[in-house]
Amino acid sequence: xxxxxxxxxxxxxxxxxGEEATRPEHPMNKQFFIFTDGSAIGNPGPxxxxxxxxxxxxxxxxxxxxxxxxxxxMELRAAVEALRLTPAGARxxxxxxxxxxxxxxxxxxxxxxxxxxxxxRGFELQHQELWRELILLSAQRTICWRWIRGHxxxxxxxxxxxxxxxxxxxxxxxxxxxx
Numbered sequence: 588x589x590x591x592x593x594x595x596x597x598x599x600x601x602x603x604x605g606e607e608a609t610r611p612e613h614p615m616n617k618q619f620f621i622f623t624d625g626s627a628i629g630n631p632g633p634x635x636x637x638x639x640x641x642x643x644x645x646x647x648x649x650x651x652x653x654x655x656x657x658x659x660x661m662e663l664r665a666a667v668e669a670l671r672l673t674p675a676g677a678r679x680x681x682x683x684x685x686x687x688x689x690x691x692x693x694x695x696x697x698x699x700x701x702x703x704x705x706x707x708r709g710f711e712l713q714h715q716e717l718w719r720e721l722i723l724l725s726a727q728r729t730i731c732w733r734w735i736r737g738h739x740x741x742x743x744x745x746x747x748x749x750x751x752x753x754x755x756x757x758x759x760x761x762x763x764x765x766x
Contacts, residue, residue, distance in 0.1 A: 625661025626751040635754025638669035652754040663717040675727040684737030
């Protein structure tokens, strides 16, 4: 079994092949692994998001784009869209290179709720609708939120990064050119 190391306290994501992966009792067949990323050209600008969902031997890649957004919003959107693909009650390990997403869901969201969706400076929190949706989706699942260093050569995270950039680039290409 091949493992790729992550930056988070020596944990690793196993990649299994062959007969071992097809047995229903194998632990990999009971848990989802999700890798997400967001991209924006110009930030804000044409933007894209992507997620890769692994479950047992199945792999699903999803991506989307919007004409104008920020990287932060796309990171949140990628997590929301990926979690929608998983059933309620699922055990999930979600990895992202967005510290805002990971720290936000680990502990900041509770503070923001307590203080009326305001940040530590007292300003209204951006993208509240996405944070609320993440809270609802995570309440129905068991999720381990893990930060992974971006651009570190992890093949799946690099693929999610490439998909998000391609989605943003496609949106950028469709913009009308100034005369």
